[in-house]
Amino acid sequence: MLDIKLIQNDFESVAQSLRKKKVDESLLEELRAISLELKSARLVLEPLQAEQNSKSKLFGVYAKEGKDVSSLKAELSENKAKIADATEIVRALEEKLEALATIIPNMPSPLVPEGEDENDNVELKRVLEPRVFSFTPKEHWDIDSAQNWIDFERGVKLAKSRFSVLKNEAARLERALINYMLDFNRTRGFVEVAVPYIVNRETLMGTGQLPKFEDDLFKIDGEELFLIPTAEVPVTNLFRDEILTKEELPLKMTAYSACFRKEAGSAGKDTRGMIRQHQFDKVELVCITTPEQSEAVFEEMLSCASDLLTSLGLPHRHLMLCGGDLGFSAAKTVDLEVWLPGQNRYREISSVSNTFDFQARRAKIRFKDEGKNRLVHTLNGSSLAVGRTLIAIMENYQMEDGTVSIPDVLKKYM
RNA sequence: GGACAGAUGGGUGAGCGGCUGAAACCACAUCCCUGCUAAGGAUGCGUCGGGGUAACCUGACCGAGGGUUCAAAUCCCUCUCUGUCCGCCA
Numbered sequence: 396m397l398d399i400k401l402i403q404n405d406f407e408s409v410a411q412s413l414r415k416k417k418v419d420e421s422l423l424e425e426l427r428a429i430s431l432e433l434k435s436a437r438l439v440l441e442p443l444q445a446e447q448n449s450k451s452k453l454f455g456v457y458a459k460e461g462k463d464v465s466s467l468k469a470e471l472s473e474n475k476a477k478i479a480d481a482t483e484i485v486r487a488l489e490e491k492l493e494a495l496a497t498i499i500p501n502m503p504s505p506l507v508p509e510g511e512d513e514n515d516n517v518e519l520k521r522v523l524e525p526r527v528f529s530f531t532p533k534e535h536w537d538i539d540s541a542q543n544w545i546d547f548e549r550g551v552k553l554a555k556s557r558f559s560v561l562k563n564e565a566a567r568l569e570r571a572l573i574n575y576m577l578d579f580n581r582t583r584g585f586v587e588v589a590v591p592y593i594v595n596r597e598t599l600m601g602t603g604q605l606p607k608f609e610d611d612l613f614k615i616d617g618e619e620l621f622l623i624p625t626a627e628v629p630v631t632n633l634f635r636d637e638i639l640t641k642e643e644l645p646l647k648m649t650a651y652s653a654c655f656r657k658e659a660g661s662a663g664k665d666t667r668g669m670i671r672q673h674q675f676d677k678v679e680l681v682c683i684t685t686p687e688q689s690e691a692v693f694e695e696m697l698s699c700a701s702d703l704l705t706s707l708g709l710p711h712r713h714l715m716l717c718g719g720d721l722g723f724s725a726a727k728t729v730d731l732e733v734w735l736p737g738q739n740r741y742r743e744i745s746s747v748s749n750t751f752d753f754q755a756r757r758a759k760i761r762f763k764d765e766g767k768n769r770l771v772h773t774l775n776g777s778s779l780a781v782g783r784t785l786i787a788i789m790e791n792y793q794m795e796d797g798t799v800s801i802p803d804v805l806k807k808y809m
Numbered sequence: 810g811g812a813c814a815g816a817u818g819g820g821u822g823a824g825c826g827g828c829u830g831a832a833a834c835c836a837c838a839u840c841c842c843u844g845c846u847a848a849g850g851a852u853g854c855g856u857c858g859g860g861g862u863a864a865c866c867u868g869a870c871c872g873a874g875g876g877u878u879c880a881a882a883u884c885c886c887u888c889u890c891u892g893u894c895c896g897c898c899a
Contacts, residue, residue, distance in 0.1 A: 455827035467879075638855095
């Protein structure tokens with residue numbers, strides 16, 4: 396959620412910033428109008444409440460002293476009706492404000508480049524040279540070994556399209572990758588946590604998936620519960636409604652989880668292979684920091700994910716997302732794209748974002764700083780999407796004879 | 810799923826329909842003492858918001874939402890969650 400006060404006091408800078416993200420300015424204008432209306436409506440209500448409070452206290456005193464209270468009682472009853480009207484006005488405005496404030500995305504950081512979509516993202520750097528093949532590398536589903544590793548048809552039989560089954564080395568590689576990534580992150584100071592895969596509405600509001608993106612989530616029938624689209628949701632919300640101490644920050648956490656996404660907007664995209672599934676495994680990084688720490692921690696997370704790819708021998712590049720491609724909650728995002736020789740292109744495998752205080756304001760995560768409560772910054776990043784890492788290994792480590800070799804660092808995990 | 814009990818500030822935990830935003834203790838912060846010493850003493854200390862340069866004034870909040878009342882943490886209703894016992898089950 397954006398800072399309503401900032402919208403009231405410095406509308407132009409908020410509007411300017413959100414233009415980068417292609418936000419409809421009329422929404423913002425409306426939000427400001429309602430917030431100001433609400434302010435004046437409260438100015439009507441509160442003196443009435445103050446009057447009611449003080450006179451009700453008097454009532455008690457009079458009654459004890461045996462004085463006549465009938466005229467006072469009449470006044471109070473009359474005032475009570477006024478309060479009811481004023482309260483209704485305030486309540487309705489609060490509801491409107493809430494509805495609007497929760498669907499407006501975060502402001503991009505000033506460092507975020509202008510741009511419409513993914514074509515305007517800015518490449519920051521490339522790490523590792525793609526391997527030169529003496530044969531034409533195949534896409535992962537065409538590699539001979541894959542016939543024995545991934546069963547797409549039976550995944551569909553069990554659930555529906557965009558589900559698959561891993562077998563043999565692929566199943567073991569998946570498990571090895573998860574363990575390797577968690578251990579790697581632990582050496583970088585991230586504390587491992589294991590969290591629920593099903594969460595409630597408040598939790599999803601906290602990180603920004605709700606109310607706007609309910610269509611992207613799998614909802615449990617008959618319950619107000621949803622399958623998590625990423626471990627970012629439960630891990631960040633661990634501290635919802637809490638006031639932390641400055642000393643315990645930054646909190647650096649890592650979690651493995653399965654992730655569930657409806658992929659509502661991507662019909663027909665990546666239908667072949669394992670790139671885009673309804674269920675996938677991911678190891679996530681989540682950090683909670685003071686505003687002063689967040690930029691440095693962002694860099695730590697980014698290098699953690701990038702070094703992980705490097706340690707696996709996977710060529711990749713860093714992309715700074717432009718305003719138009721930035722997610723709802725993010726102020727700044729750097730994507731890591733891994734080289735897929737079979738597809739002959741880079742594909743997203745990790746995304747590291749700083750949301751500044753956007754999620755913290757929604758989730759009410761604060762810390763005590765010299766007696767004052769301040770909002771924390773929250774950051775999240777994948778490290779890495781496990782299924783895509785598996786694909787990347789298959790395509791980058793494929794041999795001419797159709798087998799796949801295993802990166803050295805993973806051998807002890809297999 | 811059935812029966813009962815409970816939900817109060819960072820924690821434990823009092824709370825009679827008005828004098829309670831809330832005792833006490835712990836934790837924490839600042840200061841004092843250093844002949845009660847792994848101690849003693851003083852003061853401060855909930856959250857969010859409005860007004861004011863400031864001292865300060867003021868509204869809401871005691872799981873959530875309704876209701877009764879001039880007045881509700883306190884009474885009534887609904888819901889959620891937690892605990893205990895029973896049932897079921899990894």
